[in-house]
Amino acid sequence: MSFEPFTLSDLNAASQTRFVDMLDGTYEHSPWIAEAAWAQRPFRSLAHLKRALVEVLEQAGREAQLALIRAHPELAGKAMVAKSLTAESTNEQGKAGLTDCSPEEFEKLQRLNADYNAKFGWPFILAVRGPRGAGLDRRQIIEAFERRLANHPDFELAECVRNIHRIAEIRLNDKFGHTPKLGNLVWDWAEALAEFSEQPDALTVTYLTRPHRACAQRLAEWMREGCGFDEVSIDAVGNVVGVYHGSDPGSKRLLTGSHYDTVRNGGKYDGRLGILVPMAVVRQLHRSGRRLPFGIEVVGFSEEEGQRYKATFLGSGALIGQFDMAWLDQVDAQGVSLRQAMQDAGLRIEDIPGLKRDPARYLGFVEVHIEQGPVLDALNLPLGVVTSINGSVRLM
Ligand SMILES: [Zn+2]
Structure with a gap:
């Protein structure tokens, strides 16, 4: 029929x-x-x-x-x-x-x-x-x-x-003959990325471990080959950075992205969704031959969760010039210093200061993230836009 x-x-x-x-x-x-x-x-x-x-x-x-x-x-x-x-x-x-x-x-x-x-x-x-x-x-x-x-x-x-x-x-x-193709693509990417883990039965990816570096490589590969970004690189702190230029390559950029490291036994979507969704957007723009009046810069941040070293947000911190060189002497549970881990991964510590972005070149920063609270769930809403945010400071 x-x-x-x-x-x-x-x-x-x-x-x-x-x-x-x-x-x-x-x-x-x-x-x-x-x-x-x-x-x-x-x-x-x-x-x-x-x-x-x-x-x-x-x-x-x-x-x-x-x-x-x-x-x-x-x-x-x-x-x-x-x-x-x-x-x-x-x-x-x-x-x-x-x-x-x-x-x-x-x-x-x-x-x-x-x-x-x-x-x-x-x-x-x-x-x-x-x-x-x-x-x-x-x-x-x-x-x-x-x-x-x-x-x-x-x-x-x-x-x-x-x-x-x-x-x-x-x-x-x-x-209506509708298949959520892009949603399925993001889902498949998240599944494929979740195959890299430090634990066999749980998803754990901490800074610069072998699974962590494999995630970075995979993200860079997808950005380069599958999505059509103009520039793809892994920077001096392990962030994966993809740039899709605007109609004028010199135009300002919208910065977006999230983290690809996880807490111990983390979920497949925490952080990663905020990298994969803009990747799917760029892929779609590229496939339809479209350029926006502004560039899109997608960053897969290497570190947010502070699981291996107590240097949280070192990935995004480097972009705002707040990478603290004193962090390099921190050691993990096995006694490996952050400096050693970075050198073993081939990262050039001397390049870190150069990662600082000039805010004047950006339109702003947006991040897609899963909800980690009860609000949308209680409202039965699949999606929301955050209108305010809190910052926290911990003192000892
Ligand atoms: Zn997160």
Whole structure:
């Protein structure tokens, strides 16, 4: 069956009836969500539409959310066996392989369904197509089920709603023929970079260790070969620096970037996201042959976390002329001095003072970073712009 994806302009021009029809099945048995979102047209993007739908459900309150959750079938439940699921659910449960459960898996899922229902009073909701839309496997599904059984009911209710929105997002992407290609690219880069670690079972990358230097090499390679930066280098403190000139190569630059070192057992996105996102932006500009009226300078900062030496922010510090030469005598847990580590890595200490940037040549500095607090999470927002920031000083 061939299928022509919807376009946003079709949707924006649609009558309320047609609009609800187009979004049919996005939220299980709940056309009222699309009905209410219709008034918010025109939508500027698919993301805008998704946000509007999220807001409708948020404003509808707890009872309406519970009713929506209860409109969902159990995972691998009676409705699946009786083949009475909606087309969307059949597709998703089938893709996750739930229709091919072994008798043991099937029995386990039935028991989990019963325990979950007894504890929370609603069915377990999981976006079984997973974060990339390709489908979780049965083991991942059972693990998520077992883990979430331990949640507090309020938290679990919110978790179900988040999964419902994720399910809706995947269904909308299907309807509109949308694949988040650049997001997937950034994701793949983050995964590939996370293969370098000092610990086998956890992600740990500290200053100038072998995995740290491998990360720098890989970032420089991607910038040079995959993204089309004009200049790529690794500087005297190990920062990876990529420059994409503006239409006039002498024009001011926007400085952006973040750190690629990690805390012990850190996450794959802390710091790295702020390097990879502008890399994807430059790649896109380069591929479409575009130059902006200003240059973009992306810095993968070599050090922020102060894990190996107590010289925190030495990567960004060097750019503002605050690299303290006294740091060079610090030693790590193995007794290796910072000076020695830098020399072993082939870094030229005498070049550090020359890394200081002249602020007059820059438009400013922006950084993309994951949220490490509860604000966006509580607001159910995927993205925010920071309007103020705090600095901290520690005294002993
Ligand atoms: Zn960070």
